[in-house]
Amino acid sequence: MRRRPTPESFDPRQVRPWNDRLDGLGFGGDYNPEQWPDDVRLEDVGLMREAGVNLLSVAIFAWATIEPREGELDWGWLDDTMDRLHAAGVQVALATATASPPPWLTRKHPEILPRLADGTVLHQGSRQSYAVTHPVHRDYALRMAARVAERYRDHPALALWHVDNEIGCHVPRDYSEAAADAFREWLRARYGTVDGLNAAWGTAFWAQRYGSFDDVLPPLTTPAQANPTQQLDYDRFTSDALLDYYRDLRDTLREITPHVPVTTNLMAHSTTKGMDYFSWAPELDVVANDHYTIAADGERQVELAFSADLARGLAGGAPWILMEHSTSAVNWQPRNRAKLPGELLRNSLAHVARGADSVMFFQWRQSRAGAEKYHSAMVPHAGTDSDVWRDVVHLGRALRALGEVRGSRVRSRAALVVDWPSWWGAELDSHPTGDLRYMDQVQAWYAALWRHGVTVDLVPSHADLTGYDLVVLPTTYLVTDADAANVAAAAERGATVVVTYFSGIVDEHDHVRLGGYPGAFRELLGVRTEEFWPLQEGETARVVGKAVGGDATVDLWTEKTHVADGTEVVAAYDGGPLAGWPAVTRADAGAGQAWYVATRLDRPGLDALVGRLVAEAGVGPDLAAPAGVEVVRRWAEDGAASWLFVINHTEREAVLGDDGSPVAGTELLTGEPVGGRLTVPSGAVRVVRAA
Ligand code: GLA
Numbered sequence: 001m002r003r004r005p006t007p008e009s010f011d012p013r014q015v016r017p018w019n020d021r022l023d024g025l026g027f028g029g030d031y032n033p034e035q036w037p038d039d040v041r042l043e044d045v046g047l048m049r050e051a052g053v054n055l056l057s058v059a060i061f062a063w064a065t066i067e068p069r070e071g072e073l074d075w076g077w078l079d080d081t082m083d084r085l086h087a088a089g090v091q092v093a094l095a096t097a098t099a100s101p102p103p104w105l106t107r108k109h110p111e112i113l114p115r116l117a118d119g120t121v122l123h124q125g126s127r128q129s130y131a132v133t134h135p136v137h138r139d140y141a142l143r144m145a146a147r148v149a150e151r152y153r154d155h156p157a158l159a160l161w162h163v164d165n166e167i168g169c170h171v172p173r174d175y176s177e178a179a180a181d182a183f184r185e186w187l188r189a190r191y192g193t194v195d196g197l198n199a200a201w202g203t204a205f206w207a208q209r210y211g212s213f214d215d216v217l218p219p220l221t222t223p224a225q226a227n228p229t230q231q232l233d234y235d236r237f238t239s240d241a242l243l244d245y246y247r248d249l250r251d252t253l254r255e256i257t258p259h260v261p262v263t264t265n266l267m268a269h270s271t272t273k274g275m276d277y278f279s280w281a282p283e284l285d286v287v288a289n290d291h292y293t294i295a296a297d298g299e300r301q302v303e304l305a306f307s308a309d310l311a312r313g314l315a316g317g318a319p320w321i322l323m324e325h326s327t328s329a330v331n332w333q334p335r336n337r338a339k340l341p342g343e344l345l346r347n348s349l350a351h352v353a354r355g356a357d358s359v360m361f362f363q364w365r366q367s368r369a370g371a372e373k374y375h376s377a378m379v380p381h382a383g384t385d386s387d388v389w390r391d392v393v394h395l396g397r398a399l400r401a402l403g404e405v406r407g408s409r410v411r412s413r414a415a416l417v418v419d420w421p422s423w424w425g426a427e428l429d430s431h432p433t434g435d436l437r438y439m440d441q442v443q444a445w446y447a448a449l450w451r452h453g454v455t456v457d458l459v460p461s462h463a464d465l466t467g468y469d470l471v472v473l474p475t476t477y478l479v480t481d482a483d484a485a486n487v488a489a490a491a492e493r494g495a496t497v498v499v500t501y502f503s504g505i506v507d508e509h510d511h512v513r514l515g516g517y518p519g520a521f522r523e524l525l526g527v528r529t530e531e532f533w534p535l536q537e538g539e540t541a542r543v544v545g546k547a548v549g550g551d552a553t554v555d556l557w558t559e560k561t562h563v564a565d566g567t568e569v570v571a572a573y574d575g576g577p578l579a580g581w582p583a584v585t586r587a588d589a590g591a592g593q594a595w596y597v598a599t600r601l602d603r604p605g606l607d608a609l610v611g612r613l614v615a616e617a618g619v620g621p622d623l624a625a626p627a628g629v630e631v632v633r634r635w636a637e638d639g640a641a642s643w644l645f646v647i648n649h650t651e652r653e654a655v656l657g658d659d660g661s662p663v664a665g666t667e668l669l670t671g672e673p674v675g676g677r678l679t680v681p682s683g684a685v686r687v688v689r690a691a
Helices: 038-051 076-087 103-108 135-152 177-191 194-201 228-256 277-283 300-314 343-353 387-401 420-426 438-451 481-493 603-617
Strands: 026-031 055-058 091-095 158-162 288-290 320-324 356-361 414-417 456-459 470-473 496-500 527-532 540-545 550-555 559-563 568-573 582-589 592-597 629-635 642-648 654-656 663-667 673-676 678-680 685-690
Touching: 026 038, 026 320, 026 387, 038 076, 038 387, 055 076, 055 356, 076 091, 091 135, 135 228, 177 194, 177 228, 194 228, 228 277, 228 420, 277 300, 277 420, 288 300, 300 320, 300 343, 300 438, 300 456, 320 343, 343 356, 343 387, 343 629, 343 642, 343 685, 414 438, 420 438, 438 456, 438 603, 470 481, 470 603, 481 496, 481 582, 481 592, 496 603, 527 582, 540 582, 550 603, 559 582, 592 603, 629 654, 642 654, 642 678, 678 685
Parallel strands: 026 055, 026 356, 055 091, 091 158, 288 320, 320 356, 414 456, 414 470, 470 496, 496 592
Antiparallel strands: 527 559, 540 550, 540 568, 568 582, 582 592, 629 642, 642 685, 654 678, 663 673, 663 685
16 A cells, blocks of 8 residues: 655644534535536525535535546536535535546556455446555545645635545455555565464464465455454455545645545444444544434334444544434335434434534435435425425424534443454354354443443443443453453453453454463453353253343353352353353452353343443433433533433333432423423423533
8 A cells, every 4th residue: 555644744733623614513414416407406505595504515426527538627516516505604525526436437447446355346337446455546536636625725615525435335345456465565564574474374274374475365265264364354454455545535635725624434333344443533533424224123223322322432422423314215225114203303313412513414315316316315306395304404403403512522431342353353254153243242232231221432442441330342352462451450440341252262363362261351250261152043041140130041152161269150051051050250350340241141131131230330321211212411521511312212202300310401402491300202302401
């Protein structure tokens, strides 16, 4: 990879806040005027005013419109757009226009096309058809970004640079020649010598020893299982290569406009495995996230909350931008259902509750043509006489009423660890079970905490854990010595640390930590697992113990675990080959405690356990709410004010504040005073500025 170093003259203090010219919260979406004639574009501006739009992402897929033939540039439409938006009081997150190369480029340089592992070329005719590592593509992309930056550097509508679009979305792993070259270069930098690589990859096994970096390939299709560390390193390399592309574009922009903040829209949610966003986030001036709910998921508000909390975790707690979500149906799920009445407002404000200072959509106007014409938008095919448009206008009004929450932060004393290297490592092949999915484990714990009303911070295991009273590590398979020590130190200081099965198993090279599992956490937890005992598909076992609600059903995973002196067995297997062996243990650790959960508990069992952990760690919510009612508080940075967000996902009216924690203040969406008791109708949202 040939990235130029960040210009030395660059001073991060000169970067303007992305929202310094906005009143209150941002509101808008992707705007693609190149798809429409001028009369529609003029109508757009009037409708944007009606809805209260103040922020739009523009020119994301505009390369072929700006440069239809090489070197022939048409800026007229974009100049008009920028001027009109400025006149309408709309700020712009202006894209580098690089998200899809124009057809003339891939025809002239087919070598920039990405490839699958079996060699299949991903051709022009859709989007993102480029290999991020290809030097020819890189040159063209940087030139395009520089042209956009030169042209609009002083435009008063320019608020923020939007680099490319969802980098890595469609081609998270590229196996082109360019990628193979860049991988070898990355390995040279990581290991220095080929002996270093051989040691890390354990190549004494199966005659895989390399004599030269030139012999190394990406993990292509092989006769038997591929080397796991090679696969793991390809994940690391891929994430780094995609980030490298972002940084190169960012630095090109910074050279021209050092004062303009730069971001790219992340996809921080449960299926984005390709990019280690904790290594990306520090490179963004503001974290921007895209999130779409899954219509078939009956509890999609929980996955939404997970994504929002992950965006906040990536932002280190700072406010972030919700760069895309949908007003109603999407077009890429097997069955694309419209959102239910009130769901749009609930979705949008759930993101705001969890730290978003801007609410944006894909896209402003629903396309007439192209692959996304059945994807909802702010202006639907039906026009303005539609529930979607009325909901959009209503949301705009709600966001204006909530302007004062801007800049405030969520506080949490519970942390749930999310580590991409563990995600990559835990799902490698030839493991004790092929059924284990890392994110299932993380999300099961997240959901149980959500059901207990606990707002958690999602952090990596290398995060500063000071200040957390509860730290949960679900299937944190791969940890460095330093990360394991960081976790142990949290318990020493007084936190309750919870580690689940298949954690701490390997080091950063995917080499097993010997002497009994879970090697990295054995001492902290006071346990030593002799052998894994995964269950067959559909097989369950029974676990008994008060901590899991008396008895619980478990599946997926069990193991034969010994406890050290002083470690308490709080739940054990009842019957089956492991009858009597520990399933859940607890040990004192410094001023805190360390729990080990050696199996996958069913929902009631996990809820019982989480209830006890939350109570013992003292991280319960400050306000009791009925099940299905989401409560999150944002605090002013100085702690002088707070805003309580209450989202009623149930079919019944909810009443809060009756149980000794009165809710008092002003409800911002209705403007009404709240005098101790807050009534939230079914499906409604309330935001109370605390008195
Ligand atoms: C992503 C992309 C958008 C659009 C939406 C559709 O988020 O960034 O361009 O394709 O998906 O949901």
